[in-house]
Amino acid sequence: MICFDKAIECIPDDGWLLYNKVCCYALQNKIDQALENLEQAINLEPEVKDWVQEDPDCENIRYEPQFQALIYS
Template sequence: MFTGRQDVCPTRITAYAIAIKPDDPSPFYNKACAHALQSAVEPALENLERAIHLSPDGYREMAKTAPDFDPIRGEPQFRLLVHGGEARSI
């Protein structure tokens, strides 16, 4: 969950982490958090979906209560992804 300094670009840092370890779900989740905090729905969902795909139980459960997702929590796509149903597409 991204709760760090706002003057550091978390999406740039996580992009680097993803390039190094593309099968690690953590940077995708952190990038989703950063996008959600900016109310950027589509990039948040795309990255959260990837994190859930790589680690279905852990990141789905974390996203249910993580305050970083509050700005997009009401989105139907977010509810579908986090609370059940099929993932959109990766």
């Protein structure tokens, strides 16, 4: 995550960097961190909504109420 944080510091408006961080957190089963970063990623790059619904890396966060609210709001 340190590498992602450094990259995000350099390019703070890149939603895809945040999305990849979401995937890593989801794979580590760090649900709260994944959802927090997902919200930021969607705000920067709305297309993330489409990707996260299909990405197998994010399967374990899809049924969380906060995920549903982010995707369908």
